C-alpha cells in the first residue's frame with residue numbers, strides 16, 4: 001500500500017481533484033473534514049491529511065511514502081526527501097513587500113518579518129544585504145503597518161492582501177508551485193507504485209497545460 005501525505009486547505013482541494021482525474025479512488029477526500037486518514041476502497045493507497053508545513057516531515061521520516069507540498073514550504077523545511085515532479089498547481093510567488101512609498105535605509109540592516117526565515121536569509125545573503133529577521137506565524141502584512149518591520153517576505157497570489165493593507169511588491173524572490181515529493185527508502189522499495197502514480201500525474205499535468 002502507498003501512503004500519501006496531502007496538505008489540508010486551499011492547495012489540498014486542487015490536489016484532490018488532480019488525483020481524482022488520474023483515476024485514484026479518493027472521492028471521500030475533501031468531503032469529511034474530520035477524518036485524517038482515508039483509505040481507497042481497493043486498499044491500494046491511503047491518504048493522510050496534514051498541515052501543509054508537516055507534509056515533508058511525514059515523508060522524510062517514512063510515515064508517508066510520498067506527499068504534495070508547496071515549493072515555499074519545501075525550501076523552508078529543508079527536509080531530506082526527493083522532489084519528483086512540479087504539479088503546476090497552487091502557483092504563486094514569494095516576494096518582498098513594503099508600504100507604498102517605502103524608502104530603504106541602506107545604512108542599517110533591513111528588518112524583515114516573515115514566516116520563512118530560511119528563504120529570506122538565503123535571499124538577502126545572495127544580495128549581500130544585511131537583515132534582521134522577525135519570525136511570525138501569520139498575518140505578516142500587519143508587521144510593517146505597526147512598524148514591527150520595514151518589509152515582509154511572504155507568498156503573493158492575487159495581490160489582494162497586499163493592496164488591502166497598503167503594501168506593494170518591492171523585490172521578487174521565487175516562483176512557487178506544488179511539488180510531488182518522496183521518501184528516499186520508499187523510492188527504492190516501492191518504485192513501481194510511485195513511478196506509476198508519478199507518470200500518470202505528469203501526463204495529466206501535460207494534458208491540462210495543452211488545454212489551457
Ligand code: PRP
Pocket residue numbers: 137138139140141154155156157158159160161162
Ligand atoms: C497567504 C499569504 C498572504 C496571502 C496572499 O496567507 O501569507 O497573506 O495568502 O494571497 P493573495 O495575494 O491572494 O491575497 P494565507 O491565507 O495562506 O494565511 P496565513 O496568514 O496563515 O499565511
